[in-house]
Amino acid sequence: DAGVIQSPRHEVTEMGQEVTLRCKPISGHNSLFWYRQTMMRGLELLIYFNNNVPIDDSGMPEDRFSAKMPNASFSTLKIQPSEPRDSAVYFCASSRTSGAYNEQFFGPGTRLTVL
Amino acid sequence: AQSVTQPDIHITVSEGASLELRCNYSYGATPYLFWYVQSPGQGLQLLLKYFSGDTLVQGIKGFEAEFKRSQSSFNLRKPSVHWSDAAEYFCAVGAAGGGNKLTFGTGTQLKVEL
Numbered sequence: 001d002a003g004v005i006q007s008p009r010h011e012v013t014e015m016g017q018e019v020t021l022r023c024k025p026i027s028g029h030n031s032l033f034w035y036r037q038t039m040m041r042g043l044e045l046l047i048y049f050n051n052n053v054p055i056d057d058s059g060m061p062e063d064r065f066s067a068k069m070p071n072a073s074f075s076t077l078k079i080q081p082s083e084p085r086d087s088a089v090y091f092c093a094s095s096r097t098s099g100a101y102n103e104q105f106f107g108p109g110t111r112l113t114v115l
Numbered sequence: 116a117q118s119v120t121q122p123d124i125h126i127t128v129s130e131g132a133s134l135e136l137r138c139n140y141s142y143g144a145t146p147y148l149f150w151y152v153q154s155p156g157q158g159l160q161l162l163l164k165y166f167s168g169d170t171l172v173q174g175i176k177g178f179e180a181e182f183k184r185s186q187s188s189f190n191l192r193k194p195s196v197h198w199s200d201a202a203e204y205f206c207a208v209g210a211a212g213g214g215n216k217l218t219f220g221t222g223t224q225l226k227v228e229l
Binding site for chain 1 (some may be wrong): 149151156157158159161164204205215216217218219220221222
């Protein structure tokens with residue numbers, strides 16, 4: 001059974017360019033989370049979706065960041081324009097929402113470097 | 116809002132020694148508590164979780180954690196550490212009605228000396 005799939009695994013881009021990160025959650029999971037991990041701030045929740053609807057985007061740093069989930073099997077996180085301070089590892093996680101808390105399953109992450 | 120504190124940024128133990136990683140949480144009601152492990156270059160993997168019931172929970176890879184409400188703690192333990200346990204460990208808390216949203220601690224980096 002495939003886990004959470006993220007692409008690309010590594011991305012190097014120049015400041016000002018648009019970056020799109022992709023995530024395919026585990027089939028049957030209806031919650032999806034985007035996180036950013038840096039040495040300075042640790043693991044931060046950027047946004048999460050429930051049944052493809054954004055529920056909480058309070059962690060999105062600024063308008064340059066946007067996330068979409070057009071269907072249950074795909075989500076994107078876009079940064080436009082990118083800046084060097086956006087360099088981080090971005091994780092996508094998914095879970096099944098039913099009753100009590102359920103485990104979040106994490107993807108391998110996308111390491112983004114903005115030059 | 117809930118929060119998590121992991122007071123130890125780095126811990127070094129010898130292989131075969133016992134391990135305890137500290138986690139303190141802040142939340143007004145009974146929390147949902149988790150420990151995750153992250154190996155270098157990997158995503159996070161769940162070690163164990165506490166929702167209710169027995170306050171001592173067993174996880175994978177020989178780890179266990181104990182929920183202590185009076186101390187607002189959920190410390191992770193292992194009786195005998197293996198070199199392969201070297202990784203970063205994250206404690207996380209969820210709130211009822213939070214839709215599986217978690218708040219993570221800053222992590223503890225574990226180094227194992229052979």
